[in-house]
Amino acid sequence: MLQSWQMRKLLPKMTTFLLAALAAVLAPLVACSPGYSGPVESITIGSAPLESSALIYIAEERGFFAENGLDVTVKQYATGAVAHNALLKGEVDLAVPAEYPLVGSAFIKEETGVIATIAKSQYFSLVGRKDLGVANVADLGGRKIGLVQKTIAEFYFGRFLVLNGIDPSQVTLVNIDYTQSEEAIVSGAVDAVVSRPPYVFATIERLGENAITWQVQSSQALYAIITARNSWLAAKPELTRRLLKSLARAEEYLSQYPAESKAIVQKRLNLDDAYMTAVWGQNDFSLTLGQSLVVALEDEARWMISSNLTGETQVPDFSGYIYEDALRAIRPEAVNIIR
Known part of the structure; x- marks a missing residue:
């Protein structure tokens, strides 16, 4: 049986141990409890x-x-x-x-x-067809470009042209949904397309070595x-x-x-x-x-x-x-x- 002086010596240690154990038990409950209790x-x-x-x-x-x-x-x-x-x-x-x-x-x-x-x-790309004469940015002049008009794709492409010294009025824009961009360029309905994932990957894969690609956002997020x-x-x-x-x-x-x-x-x-x-x-x-x-x-x-x-x-x-x-x-x- 412990003497009173021994109890007095052990009591602080026992208290510390019990408090630590209680904190360990309650911590997950506190962490998981919602911070909001009102109506959903x-x-x-x-x-x-x-x-x-x-x-x-x-x-x-x-x-x-x-x-x-x-x-x-x-x-x-x-x-x-x-x-x-x-x-x-x-x-x-x-x-x-x-x-x-x-x-x-x-x-x-x-x-x-x-x-x-x-x-x-940063995921918009411009994909052109080499066999249609699009091998360099300068070749975009006078071409038909497929993209979704009145969206940010049109802005990225327009600014891309200006940054590369091409007058946007020299190209013809064709309003094409992203889902149609692959078929549009493969069929030759357009010379290049501005597209985004996942459609742009399928387009590049289908064109193979005939594809040429530029990052059309020009580093603007x-x-x-x-x-x-x-x-x-x-x-x-x-x-x-x-x-x-x-x-x-x-x-x-x-x-x-x-x-x-x-x-x-x-x-x-x-x-x-x-x-x-x-x-x-x-x-x-x-x-x-x-x-x-x-x-x-x-x-x-x-x-x-x-x-x-x-x-x-x-x-x-x-x-x-x-x-x-x-x-x-x-x-x-x-x-x-x-x-």
């Missing part, structure tokens, strides 16, 4: 089936949306531009386009804005942004914060578990290993609102004006189209907008 609310997000929406897929698969009281439905559209149009029609609550549709919205003063960038990507109607944002500021909090968790998970994150996206989009190897590194997945997005929007607006794609003559003030309050509330270091 529904959100519908319109998005093209692209890797640039990885943070959304990860948040859905790992239950980060559910942790924040969100029941999220992802509605698939052919392109981000189509998804943004669906947003304007009220078909979805949020959309994930590239930044280019927001420029068009700003020119006609639509009540919409961006709450975050979720990825920056595509910004995968989340857009919303201003009326929705005004009515749901707290919901917007919970959405971004979920995506921030997804970004942290991707950083800690890159292989598992890649597998989630691969399974979700039903992609093979070769495709994932080719495209995964073309994306920078991060939740931000940076001044570089504003610079890109202004650059694209100037191009639309010079290309007579709008009746406006002044670049819009894009500060009114960027809703930074929600992201600043949950991750202030991710916001870098000059006002």
